[in-house]
């Protein structure tokens with residue numbers, strides 16, 4: 174990279190003084206992976222603990238008699254954030270569960286095709302594969318070339334490659350390995366014109382970008398899901414599922430329970446006994462964001478920091494950017510091609526991730542993408558520009574010639 178524009182030349186200033194004090198993250202850790210499982214501020218954890226205390230004081234009253242009523246404020250808060258009516262909000266423990274609910278409620282015929290871009294999250298790929306196999310249908314993945322110049326190119330490539338008999342497309346709002354913001358409105362429209370149903374996997378969207386599920390529904394999208402435990406600071410175990418009004422009675426949770434046939438909201442409310450305090454904490458977490466940072470300020474800061482980090486890492490590693498340096502296809506994460514020399518000392522992306530953690534105390538995910546290894550960084554209020562500099566240095570040190578580094582352990586996919 175020879176130059177970048179002024180918006181990426183300097184990182185944004187921290188939103189408040191010493192924001193990291195608001196989280197309980199290990200101060201020795203350079204935590205650049207907000208994206209995988211989020212990180213909950215101490216004050217929001219306290220709000221959840223308060224709910225747990227209340228619940229355990231009077232469990233039957235709180236769970237058996239009052240659950241629906243207790244879930245009303247979370248439903249209203251979540252609905253406001255994603256732009257829909259509260260009755261359209263179903264809670265699940267995570268986005269994987271929400272997508273399983275929708276896809277496993279559908280039935281396909283032999284010859285039907287279930288389609289996703291190759292940027293799809295692996296758990297969702299497995300879900301689509303499993304359902305396709307169950308029904309004798311076919312799962313097809315569309316290769317979208319990288320680098321990509323703009324949103325139109327992404328949409329056009331995907332839509333032009335849709336095979337005959339595409340019954341269902343699952344599209345990421347923000348992709349996981351590549352951290353790209355997809356032009357979902359254009360893709361929904363084109364898929365619907367071809368008669369295919371669309372599920373939007375917005376796992377990363379709430380809190381990171383503006384979400385407007387009503388406009389997606391108006392274009393005919395079947396469903397949308399988003400995690401609130403990633404970018405909304407809600408404790409782990411909280412996703413929202415929105416289903417098109419015409420289909421709400423035919424989509425059921427994967428765990429069928431007491432309230433089968435009593436409507437979308439009721440069925441999703443009770444999927445067996447679980448800890449529903451993450452759901453109850455939604456209003457506190459969303460209010461915390463507004464009061465502490467301001468929604469727009471937080472989103473802008475995170476986006477600007479990710480855009481800066483993207484340009485900085487590309488420059489430090491001499492990597493060709495996968496998306497425009499102006500950040501137009503980014504939210505609050507960016508993926509950068511790692512120096513290929515790393516492969517002379519490390520045998521896999523998992524290995525690189527371990528070594529960064531074990532030797533440098535840097536937490537960041539690495540994904541394989543064709544012949545490349547992609548390092549994804551997240552940007553959150555507690556991150557500082559120097560942390561991306563530490564990652565850049567560590568990777569360059571590992572990419573220098575030297576003996577191969579022994580592998581140590583496995584990690585679950587993130």
Ligand SMILES: Cc1ncc(COP(=O)(O)O)c(C=O)c1O
Nearest residue numbers: 267268269294345349374376400
């Ligand atoms: C695009 C995408 N979809 C789905 C998921 C799954 O989220 P969860 O593990 O909360 O179900 C993720 C998680 O990172 C994701 O990035």
